[in-house]
Amino acid sequence: MTLPLDDREGFAAFLLRLRGRGAVPKALIAAFEATPRRGFLSGQFHSFAWSDGMLPIECGEAIEGADLQAAVIAALAIEPGNRVLEIGTGSGYTAAVMSRLAARIVTIDRYKTLTEQARQRFEALAIGNVVARQADGSNGLANEGPFDRIVAWAAFDSLPRFLLDQLSSGGIVIAPIGPEEGEQVVAKLTKVGSRFEREDIGIVRLQPILRSVAAVI
Template identity: 45%
Template sequence: MATKLQEREGFAALVMQLRSSGVTNLDLLAAVEATPRSLFTPSHLTPYAYSGRSLPIECGAFMESADLAIRLLDLLRLKPGQRVLEVGTGSGYTAAIIGRIVERVLSVERYRTLTENARQRMSELGLRSVVLRQADGREGLSGEGTFDRIFYTVALPEIPRARVEQLVSNGVIMAPLLREGAPPLMVRMTRIGSRFERQDLFEVPYLAAERGVSKSL
């Protein structure tokens, strides 16, 4: 893990970059500051924890760049009291930040190694609002009621209708959609009564969701 000075410098540089792109949510920035990114970064890559590049982690997965992660969380419009479903735990970094803002986060991941590593990090940070499960995340998670926010960090052919219907009124789902010959497109859908408003955001580097859970990793 990086030193406190390195963390402060990395965070300061990140905040400047985020503000230039219009991210000014103080609750979100406070949650980012309280969540040392180097804790979630492989030890040999900690100098790049706050860089603008994606970082490889276990199981062939990766951490999106710090600025992209926070920009996406800003677009989720997180608020205290919300229940959030995250599909694709990865390192656990985004789940940890979300967990500092909302009431409860349920984050699912197909790889056991990633799930266990993220669980250990939540324990180190004392984050009890984050619940981690190894599960097939392509269709989300049934039997958990409704959510205020649903956030996919794995790319899908389309947003599953069943997940959209798990949203409360004014709830938001964000997911990368696969496109032929182009990177996935992050899409945000807002439930307004019985209808849904769709907003196409921007290209993101997420990998396609895989079927089932991994038994070996």
């Protein structure tokens, strides 16, 4: 897919920022380029699509900056046969990008509105390897593992050890860990036997993981 002319400048600036931080896998760049980011945002935010700042979406939520999304997806090191669980569908953009790298994505969100909008976007882009559903992601998706990769876009207050059982051997979890108020650390947790090896890859301020699904929206 070719980006529209007025979008290419923003995408080029995004790539320059990424390359300034180190090598960027070609497959990841291709996945971002093939996924029209503007289609996941309200019209008034199109000119900011490739910015590094968070942008509002429905249900009082926000889409993370493009740079953070790229850093997290790169750290997941998704391989073609991987099965991925995403906790926090949001706009659906990151699931759409990852769908071009993995075999199958299961993406869950507590908001029915976000889940349904994401489904419509996947259908419009003919993305067939993503399953989106409304679910409580605070404990992962225990009945559907193991997954090769798990990514959460909301913060846990402590190390989510319960996700070990939902990971395949050598699998990777990336999740923000820290207090509800203030900064959290983005941790990359690799399953080694019955434990995690931890590598911290950044600092964020994201909303805490919430239990249960939203009753109305």
